[in-house]
Amino acid sequence: MSNYPLSYKLSWLPCFLKPSLGGDSSGFAAPAAVLMDPPPARAVRLAFVGDISAVANRIPPECDSAIAALLASADLVVGNCESPIVERPSAVLGTRLGTHHAMRERFLADALAAAGIARDKLVLSLANNHVLDQGVAGFDETVSALARLGIRSIGTAAGGPVQHLVIGPLTIGFAAFTLWRNAGEAVFGERVSMSGDPAQWSSEVGAGVDLLCAVPHWDWEFRHFPRPVTRALARQLAGHGVRLIAGHHAHVVQPVERIGDSLVAYGLGDFLGTALARQPWPGRIGSVLVVDISADAATRGTIAAYRMHFFMRLAAGGHERLVPVEALQGVVKRRVAARLDAIFQTGQI
Incomplete structure (x- = not known):
């Protein structure tokens, strides 16, 4: 029922056991840059x-x-909700084995509190391959749980290819989509956005937004360098006015690229463990991408600065410790x- 090619399926376990540094490593940018000097006033x-x-976490981190x-310090935190939020998993065996994801509402609430993330400043994408792991009922329960927690969601088919959010003085359009699914095409596509081709978006999706941002669930897992087809899609998105792209699904840290x-x-990478509890150490490296967007009249919606902050998820007896790399x-x-x-x-990290 999934749409993964056979070559991908055969390479999954070897790359999980030893995340790959293979692929094209040329043309990438530094993980931190100041693009507006002096910085914007707002x-x-x-x-x-x-x-x-x-x-891999039954106890909050x-x-x-x-x-x-x-x-x-952020005005908005954006992440990917990789597990359906359910109180009683319907795929009992798969959930125990880790092939089917699930988390309880209390776990998510406690994890956010531990990480200092205010719910009213959080938006979670539901556009990922695992969101229907607990069936249609699990998807509906997830949507309801996020609403109950006061967390905004993006990446649903009902929301359309681009969803607008007002963040302080700016309006930002979020195009969250997944290229991968673990369920049948019809049942999945009715609920989850797979609108990854910007050429098929309405010409009106960018109307009234100061910045168009994509949150794709793309590429192949456990590979540090993106595939050529993924980089081609990034260029296509940029060509259609997407100025900021933050991707998921690889479960390892991947580089940054500037396209115009x-x-x-x-x-x-992962913020909280989404693979097995005994995940090899390269898969435990995560990052937080911080981006400052100008709200000044002359440069409104322009990226002023960005930086990836790296951390390590250390196993600690049934839960994880999130520790900055510097520590x-x-x-x-x-x-x-x-x-x-x-x-x-x-040569500086």
Whole structure:
């Protein structure tokens, strides 16, 4: 019922066990840049986090105060809700094995509180391959749970290809979509946005927005460098006016690319563990992408600065500790620094 090609399925386990550094590593940008100097007098700060799930976390995480402070500084936090929110999973065996995702409403609420993320400043995408893991009823329960928690959602078919959100003085259009599904095409497409071709969007989707942002669930998992077809789609999105792209699904950190005045962060890694509890260490590196958007009249909607802040998800007896890379020590710190340098090629991380 999924739409994954056979070559992808055959490569999943080898890449999970040893996340790949193969592929084209040319043409990427540094993970931090100031694009407007001097900075704008007024700005809106967006913070993008990766996939959120309870597959490897039955207990809410511990979050370093520096990460919580960073997230609290944002006017809006954007993430991917990788697990349906249900009280009683319908796919009981698959949920126990980790092939079907699920998390309880209380877990999500407690995890957000631990990370310093205010619910009224959070938007979660439901455009991912796991969102129907607990069936249609689980999808409906997820939508209801987010509404009950006061969390806005994007990426539903009902919301259309682009959903507008007012963030302070700016209106931002979010195009959240998934290229992958784990359920039948008809039942999935009726509920989840798979509108990844901007050429098919209405010409009116960008009307009235200061910035058009895409939140795609794309590329192949456990590969640090995006595939050529993924980079081609990024160029296509940029060509249709998308100025900011923050991707999910790879479950590992991927590099940043500048395409004209558009910024593409191909993969942020996981924010909370979405693979098995004994995930290899490269898959435990995550990032928070912080982007400042100008709200000044002359440069309204322009990206003023961006930076990826890296952290490590450390296993801690049934839950995880989110620790900034700078706070790591010893062998772990050296391994993580070497991996990040290989991805971003700065020699400075």
